[in-house]
Amino acid sequence: MQNLLHNLNEEQLAAVTLPAQSALILAGAGSGKTRVLTTRIAWLVQTGQVSPSGILAVTFTNKAAKEMLTRLSAMLPINTRGMWIGTFHGLCNRLLRTHHRDAALPQTFQILDSQDQLSAIKRLLKANNVDDEKFPPKEIMYFINGAKDQGLRADKIDPYNADERKKVELYQLYDDQCQREGVVDFAELLLRTYELLVRNQPLREHYQQRFQHILVDEFQDTNDLQYKWLKLLAGHGTQRGGVVFAVGDDDQSIYAFRGANVGNMSAFEREFNVKNLIKLEQNYRSHGHILDAANILIANNSKRLGKNLRTDAGHGEQVRVYEANSDLSEASWIIEETKNLIHDGASRSEIAVLYRSNAQSRVIEHALFSAGIPYHVYGGLRYFQRAEVKHAIAYLQLMDNPHNDSAFLRVVNFPTRGIGARSLETLQAAAEQYRISLYAAVPYVTGKAGTSLSGFVKLIEGVRFETQQMALPELVRIVLEQSTLLTHYATEKEGADRIENLEQMVSAATQFLSEEGYGQGSPAHLGAQSQAQSGDAIINQDGIEILDADAPLSTVMSPLSAFLSHASLEAGDNQAAASQEAVQMMTVHSAKGLEFNNVFITGLEEGLFPHESSSREHDGVEEERRLMYVAITRARERLYLSFAQTRMLHGQTRYNMKSRFFEELPEESLKWLTPKVQPGWFAAKKSAWDEAPLVGSDKALAQQISSKALAASTGWRLGQSVAHAKFGEGVIVNIEGSGNNARAQINFGSAGMKVLDLSIAKLEKI
DNA sequence: AGAAAAGCGATTTTT
């Protein structure tokens, strides 16, 4: 135990050894948050305060859950079994599989990812003749998920106008459709579990009693439903129930747009009567100037719990700031600096280029590519989201749950087998008439359409029969062959990659079996053996003895079902493959939780970062500032900030002012690599126009020439930075007219867009 | 059924 606690600083030690009361740990960036979380668990177990099965640790990502488990098993030689460590969704999946009857779900219910959900909604709109111009599927999806994230069912929503009434109606229809098909979306996993526990007293009390310590990671990212879920499980307001140990950082709350509610932190403090608020402010990551920049920037936010990071590392280097003429020259500057870093011995994988939005990556990628510097762009399609993989998964889904109409429609005619729109219309009509799934409706279709449809059903049934005794990887192999997916892609010109991805599924299945503790040989279809291996028996409301969801997944799910949930809940690598020796490129959002020796934050311009749409959102700019805070605190040793006067965005040249964040950073921690005050146009001309290669279309060329002409006639140019007594600093975005009639449209950033008469307004070039 | 053309939308993302 001494081993466990030694090396912890005072704050960390205090947090780890708190008494069994609800606690809120404000964990700053790089303050050893995961360490505290895992050591807390180990300490609780090792001091005998709780048995492993009394622990519930919840995270948002699989990566975080995996990391916790790894670190924990290094600390506790035994005993990680019985603990529940996982994502909200993973844990709910487990609970719902175990108690599927009480939750009114088939045991083989399947999980829709966002793609699937959207197509399910499109299908629903079509079936109900809803005008998808007036009710775009995306909007309906947003509406439904938003409601579920707040814990609201359709019948609990009071529509405030006719349009919303329609949306509520569609929400209900969507839920009905999912129920019919035996599928659940991500939000439903949580809501269904929540409702199950609300409704079912014995079950609720069982788990409340069981989980004596509930630990939550990234608490600032919880949405309303997740908070309610935690309250329920912790028996908030009742006698029984566990203790919640919440770890989070309000300054790193950057997911409001997907329902996260930072307010949950103060709500938790209040409602759980938190006496133990501990701040972890000792930072082990960044040098002083970087930390100063972060601290001073974030101090501009008004709604904070309050926290200031400190380091023993010394000031280190100043933050380098570069003002580029254009996005192109920003990129070439990044290349130069990157080359220097590499030349000085930096590892490429310790160089990160961050940007606010994905569209910015292209120019930088291009520049890196031309310079022959290996790079890796985060984001993009994950393995299980690729079209060909989803097709194969759909076949597997149909074998496990033939009523999944989404899966049916995805592959019934892929590869093509002569089942066209006409046949499907007939089938859909039959399914509607008897209120059954498409698969079940096949026998009701007669004629030619009926023949080809039942051919498809025979294919599925045949494979199911053939693979009855087979292990999962073999089954996958058979499906790939019998579905003719492999032969189909073999005939396509660019099918080689797809075939490779499909082949990879066999090894994915093998790997899955070993990771989840399924025997390699156990038949994929094996029905779940119903025997609890540990945990108490629970008697449900009907007086029937049921399992505790503690049993290995294999007692509750066949390998096939488990593999399918895995495919939905862990869409696969894209970030995990932090490739070996390449410069890392990603959005600021995806950089959260990562750290690098050298970090570039690019595109620091008004409208881009902070993003223009953030000014329209509640506390939008504060969230952007938190985003900037996250970005800055990714850097260990060296941080670069850059912005460009001119940027091509969505096919148009934009002239942006430098980000307001520069005014909020400490002057003494910054080192301007470019003169801070730009010389006027005539001096700037040389670098601005002559340096940038005149590539691109004639139109762009013409635009440059005409803006030169305008500059000559008015003495002003597009993109010129100006100062105005009343509006402050701005950038000329457009010039109309000439001579005494010339007027300029000027973007004054936070003061707005103005059109000023150039012969009247007193403007100063800066 | 599949290719070509036209249209549209464009922060941020995990499960």
Next chain:
DNA sequence: TCGCTTTTCT
């Protein structure tokens, strides 16, 4: 501008 989706054409 560009990439993805939908529509239209062969």
